[in-house]
Amino acid sequence: MTGMEHLKRTVSRRALLQGSAGLAVGTSLLGGLGAETPAKADSKKVVIGAFADGGLTPFKQKILPLAKADGFDIQFLEDEYGVTLEKWFADAQSGAGQYDLYLLDDPWVPQFGAAKVLEDLGAAGIDGTDPDWISSMIDMGYWPPRQGPRVKGFETATPTLICVPFVGDLQTLTYRNDVYTNGSPVTWDDVITQGKAGVAAGKIKYPVVFRGVSGNPIVTSWYPVFLSYGGKFFDDKWNVTFNSAAGKASAEFFVGTMKQNAPKGVVEFDSDQEGAAILGGDAGAVIEYSGNALKADDPTQTKVAGKLDFGIVPKKVSAISQMGIFIAGIPKSAPNKANSIAFLKWYTSKEIQAKLSEAGSIPVKRSAFLIPDPGNRLIPVALKQLDAGCLPRPRTPDWAKVEELLGIQLNKALQAGSGGGAALDTAATQVTAYLTQAGYYN
Amino acid sequence: MSQSVRRTSRERLQGAGLDLALPYLLLAPSVLIVLGVLVYPLWDGLRASTKLYRYGTVLRDVGFQNYLHLWSDQQFRNALWVTIRFVTFSVAIETVLGFALALFCLHEFRGIRLLRTALIVPMVITPVVVGIVFRLIYASDVGMITTLSEALGGSQVQILGNPMKAFIGIVVLDVWEWTPLMFLILLAGLQSLPQEPFEAARVDGAGAWRSFVDLTLPMMRPVLAIAIILRTIDAFGTFDQVFVLTHGGPGQATTLVSLYGYDTSFKFQQVGYAAALFVTIGLIVLAFALAAVRLLRRVEPI
Numbered sequence: 001m002t003g004m005e006h007l008k009r010t011v012s013r014r015a016l017l018q019g020s021a022g023l024a025v026g027t028s029l030l031g032g033l034g035a036e037t038p039a040k041a042d043s044k045k046v047v048i049g050a051f052a053d054g055g056l057t058p059f060k061q062k063i064l065p066l067a068k069a070d071g072f073d074i075q076f077l078e079d080e081y082g083v084t085l086e087k088w089f090a091d092a093q094s095g096a097g098q099y100d101l102y103l104l105d106d107p108w109v110p111q112f113g114a115a116k117v118l119e120d121l122g123a124a125g126i127d128g129t130d131p132d133w134i135s136s137m138i139d140m141g142y143w144p145p146r147q148g149p150r151v152k153g154f155e156t157a158t159p160t161l162i163c164v165p166f167v168g169d170l171q172t173l174t175y176r177n178d179v180y181t182n183g184s185p186v187t188w189d190d191v192i193t194q195g196k197a198g199v200a201a202g203k204i205k206y207p208v209v210f211r212g213v214s215g216n217p218i219v220t221s222w223y224p225v226f227l228s229y230g231g232k233f234f235d236d237k238w239n240v241t242f243n244s245a246a247g248k249a250s251a252e253f254f255v256g257t258m259k260q261n262a263p264k265g266v267v268e269f270d271s272d273q274e275g276a277a278i279l280g281g282d283a284g285a286v287i288e289y290s291g292n293a294l295k296a297d298d299p300t301q302t303k304v305a306g307k308l309d310f311g312i313v314p315k316k317v318s319a320i321s322q323m324g325i326f327i328a329g330i331p332k333s334a335p336n337k338a339n340s341i342a343f344l345k346w347y348t349s350k351e352i353q354a355k356l357s358e359a360g361s362i363p364v365k366r367s368a369f370l371i372p373d374p375g376n377r378l379i380p381v382a383l384k385q386l387d388a389g390c391l392p393r394p395r396t397p398d399w400a401k402v403e404e405l406l407g408i409q410l411n412k413a414l415q416a417g418s419g420g421g422a423a424l425d426t427a428a429t430q431v432t433a434y435l436t437q438a439g440y441y442n
Numbered sequence: 443m444s445q446s447v448r449r450t451s452r453e454r455l456q457g458a459g460l461d462l463a464l465p466y467l468l469l470a471p472s473v474l475i476v477l478g479v480l481v482y483p484l485w486d487g488l489r490a491s492t493k494l495y496r497y498g499t500v501l502r503d504v505g506f507q508n509y510l511h512l513w514s515d516q517q518f519r520n521a522l523w524v525t526i527r528f529v530t531f532s533v534a535i536e537t538v539l540g541f542a543l544a545l546f547c548l549h550e551f552r553g554i555r556l557l558r559t560a561l562i563v564p565m566v567i568t569p570v571v572v573g574i575v576f577r578l579i580y581a582s583d584v585g586m587i588t589t590l591s592e593a594l595g596g597s598q599v600q601i602l603g604n605p606m607k608a609f610i611g612i613v614v615l616d617v618w619e620w621t622p623l624m625f626l627i628l629l630a631g632l633q634s635l636p637q638e639p640f641e642a643a644r645v646d647g648a649g650a651w652r653s654f655v656d657l658t659l660p661m662m663r664p665v666l667a668i669a670i671i672l673r674t675i676d677a678f679g680t681f682d683q684v685f686v687l688t689h690g691g692p693g694q695a696t697t698l699v700s701l702y703g704y705d706t707s708f709k710f711q712q713v714g715y716a717a718a719l720f721v722t723i724g725l726i727v728l729a730f731a732l733a734a735v736r737l738l739r740r741v742e743p744i
Contacts (some may be wrong), residue, residue, distance in 0.1 A: 082685075085708065085709065086707075086708035086709075089498065089708075089711070093498050093617065111498075111711060113589070114496075114497035114498075115497045115498040115499065116497075117498075141663075153496075212690075213689070213691055214690065214692060214693060214694075215689070215691070217691075238590035238659075263582075263583060264585070264597075264598050264600065265581075265582025265583055265598060265600055265602075265603050266603075267600075267602075267603035267604075267692055268581070268600075268602035268603040268691075268692065269583075269584060273581070273583055276583070277583075336460070397497055397711070398710070400709045400710055401709075401710040403513070404705065404709070408693055408694055411691060411692055411693050412692075412693045415603065415604070415605070415692055415693065430516075437511075
């Protein structure tokens with residue numbers, strides 16, 4: 001018997017077809033067995049998508065168990081920041097229905113809003129006019145924006161509430177109280193002068209630390225400096241104004257003085273190195289979001305527990321910081337829409353917002369800032385910062401590209417240690433060209 | 443009785459043309475998969491490259507405007523130039539090192555099997571992990587190189603914050619990770635070479651260098667060409683390691699076209715423009731591969 005004949009006998013066509021059919025049936029059965037078990041009939045299932053960030057830790061630790069106790073069956077799906085936007089946008093656009101609720105970064109709201117893929121939460125019964133909302137935060141949930149310039153195609157559209165603030169994150173100053181002994185430094189001069197004295201006394205290695213990596217990180221670090229110098233990013237017709245005299249002065253200060261008083265390798269610093277520098281006791285002050293600030297009193301996470309205090313950001317002409325909140329939106333394709341709306345109503349109630357504040361997270365309702373015993377020292381400071389001034393980034397779906405172009409130029413100037421003003425001029429030309437091509441000025 | 447029934451049934455099936463259809467039926471799943479995961483996305487990408495997208499939806503057809511716009515886009519031109527330099531340096535160094543290692547490992551000596559195995563380890567590590575490991579090596583604050591430098595009395599070593607050093611850094615990473623692939627292909631090639639010409643050359647008094655130049659290199663040319671083509675195509679698509687290590691910075695010093703295309707598509711949501719970018723890169727790589735194959739065919743067999 002030849003090998004071929006043997007094969008023919010062993011694997012006949014009939015056997016092959018029968019085997020294939022058996023395999024198909026078997027696979028289907030196994031698939032059926034492996035199908036997701038339906039949620040309990042009495043629990044309200046909500047699939048939440050979030051990006052990994054320390055700012056959500058109190059919510060995860062303290063509020064999720066409360067939600068479970070109140071009848072919500074929450075699936076909390078976390079991803080790296082860098083991949084969430086593309087993942088959720090694809091989910092929303094294709095109508096795949098993988099999520100019931102996205103916890104977005106606020107600059108993404110215009111992208112989702114312009115694509116018209118999120119539910120109208122106002123129509124679903126969420127009250128955007130509740131005076132207890134922090135007004136600058138609830139403003140960010142509307143598309144098109146209620147104030148400021150609007151992008152082409154949305155000039156006359158009625159603002160719709162498509163997102164609600166979820167965690168009220170914003171930049172504040174974290175500083176070493178053994179270096180800045182008179183309390184929070186009020187001006188940039190205070191930050192540098194007293195910081196240098198701290199270095200001379202051997203208490204710290206450098207007065208400040210910030211994020212120098214090209215793109216979003218460096219722009220985020222420069223932004224409060226820019227605002228404190230009185231800079232304005234765009235005018236009401238989307239003309240670039242960030243390279244004004246005030247803007248250029250802020251950029252020169254940032255790439256010059258601040259770099260000289262920061263770690264040598266700050267050009268390559270992102271939030272992990274920035275956090276390590278302040279929590280490790282090397283830096284005197286940093287402007288940051290709440291993620292690392294929440295670790296300031298935890299001796300397992302910082303070498304200088306008890307030596308870190310919070311204040312509003314330093315000023316040149318004003319003390320304005322950047323707002324960057326977690327904001328919740330429900331995709332039109334959400335499979336458990338009613339549950340998600342019920343969850344948002346529950347979560348933004350006065351009672352649960354107070355619990356969030358007790359858990360140590362920055363709330364989104366004013367009443368929760370004023371509870372007698374907030375879970376973190378940062379919370380009253382955050383309210384002070386909100387009252388002093390806290391602005392969101394310009395509300396355009398093209399912010400990511402604008403930030404990229406500006407970030408590259410700022411990073412180049414930071415490498416050189418000078419030329420901040422020229423960097424802004426170059427970026428302004430590039431941003432204007434980009435926005436022209438995108439039809440902003442037609 | 444049953445046998446006659448079976449025969450009848452078989453004959454009926456044959457009559458129905460099952461014998462003719464069976465090969466196609468067996469091929470059908472593979473063909474469908476290829477159509478679904480390769481041909482359709484490619485076609486869809488080509489279509490997308492001729493459209494203007496805003497806010498995730500198609501606004502209008504723009505023909506070849508996206509393709510033309512690429513060449514006036516400073517960021518794209520920069521990314522293309524960085525990629526070409528990256529591919530050239532990486533593949534050249536990997537070829538030389540891989541060839542040297544393959545020649546060394548051709549000899550049989552104690553421990554050679556272990557050495558051959560150890561040499562291919564970098565290649566099997568996940569690219570993202572490689573990126574993270576090199577970040578831990580290069581970081582100026584707590585990186586291994588800085589720690590070593592400070593232990594020896596030196597100062598912090600700035601790699602990722604310096605455009606030139608960061609570029610060299612990604613080339614070194616790629617060389618570390620992919621030299622083993624070149625080594626493996628070239629070692630297989632060397633092991634398959636006929637021994638007679640070498641023995642004849644030895645009898646004629648040719649030294650090691652003469653044998654290498656006149657025999658090994660010419661005979662290895664087809665293998666070398668295949669290895670270089672494969673590696674070049676692969677290097678053009680490098681993404682993970684650089685994304686993790688530098689994300690294109692400082693400035694745009696390490697922005698490869700893959701990174702720029704990714705940002706353009708997913709971060710900036712310019713889907714049509716990104717599609718045009720990737721089609722262009724695909725065509726450039728295809729042109730390179732065709733040119734290399736043509737060159738290979740011209741090589742006269744030894």
